[in-house]
Amino acid sequence: MTTTKKIALVTGATRGIGLETVRQLAQKQSHVILAGRDRAKADAAAHKLRAEGLDVEAIALDVTDAKSIAAAAKEIEKKHGRLDILVNNAGIMADDMSKTPSQQPLELWRKTFDTNVFGLIATTQALLPLLSKSEAGRIVNVSSLLGSITHHADPASPIYDYKAPVSYNVSKSTVNAWTVQLAHELRNSSIKVNTIHPGHVKTDMGGEAAPMEIADGAKTSVELALIGANGPNGSFSHLGQALPW
Numbered sequence: 001m002t003t004t005k006k007i008a009l010v011t012g013a014t015r016g017i018g019l020e021t022v023r024q025l026a027q028k029q030s031h032v033i034l035a036g037r038d039r040a041k042a043d044a045a046a047h048k049l050r051a052e053g054l055d056v057e058a059i060a061l062d063v064t065d066a067k068s069i070a071a072a073a074k075e076i077e078k079k080h081g082r083l084d085i086l087v088n089n090a091g092i093m094a095d096d097m098s099k100t101p102s103q104q105p106l107e108l109w110r111k112t113f114d115t116n117v118f119g120l121i122a123t124t125q126a127l128l129p130l131l132s133k134s135e136a137g138r139i140v141n142v143s144s145l146l147g148s149i150t151h152h153a154d155p156a157s158p159i160y161d162y163k164a165p166v167s168y169n170v171s172k173s174t175v176n177a178w179t180v181q182l183a184h185e186l187r188n189s190s191i192k193v194n195t196i197h198p199g200h201v202k203t204d205m206g207g208e209a210a211p212m213e214i215a216d217g218a219k220t221s222v223e224l225a226l227i228g229a230n231g232p233n234g235s236f237s238h239l240g241q242a243l244p245w
């Protein structure tokens, strides 16, 4: 039975933090739609989680492809009629790390923004009608501490010298800014939208040397996906701690 459970969708969920977010949401009694741009990879990942006894289905969703987003929204509407949780997790780090901010090729800025910003906004726009059919819609935007302008401007911050990957950093600042704008629009609705930093996590993106395990890296997304009516709207946080914008 999926009708009494929360219906959740996680983008970019074939590996890394997204896959673990699916696992943890399903462990907390949600029916989770595992979205991947490669249908076969999404099917294989969902199959593995179902073998763990979890209530997971796969869907194809490339956040840079308008047709793919529209088809996914249509499929969810047909199957479930609503969406309770959207975790915008899909993201790329495409910068040339050898380049300074002023040297970073424009095509890499465009590539990064297509996925991290425009893909996230397009997915949200397409799924908002289904989230508004939920009693308590929740949107979690997976950002990064690297999106914090306050940290980047502070010579005492641990990320002060981390100006490569510049287009990634600015894309996450933009995700944060978009979250505040959308939160204002939704402030009198039952939908809440928040942006989070998962931590520096051992994934393909975070690298082997990252200090955090994937299981911990999914915790902030899961926490904000499951907030109650008194939970925040328009916040930026990591493991329960507010972060500077």
Ligand code: NAP
Residues within 6 Å of the ligand: 011, 012, 013, 014, 015, 016, 017, 018, 036, 037, 038, 041, 061, 062, 063, 064, 088, 089, 090, 091, 092, 115, 119, 142, 143, 144, 145, 197, 198, 199, 200, 201, 202, 203, 204, 205, 206, 207, 210
């Ligand atoms: P990852 O291991 O590189 O996984 C990224 C996921 O995004 C993959 O499933 C990938 O799918 C998917 N993806 C990429 N482009 C996509 C597209 N156009 N449409 C749909 N899915 C797409 O990264 P991660 O570390 O788990 O990162 C997850 C999120 O956390 C990202 O938004 C990232 O910026 C953020 N984050 C990560 C860290 C960290 O330390 N790891 C720190 C701060 C923030 P494929 O498998 O098909 O490539």
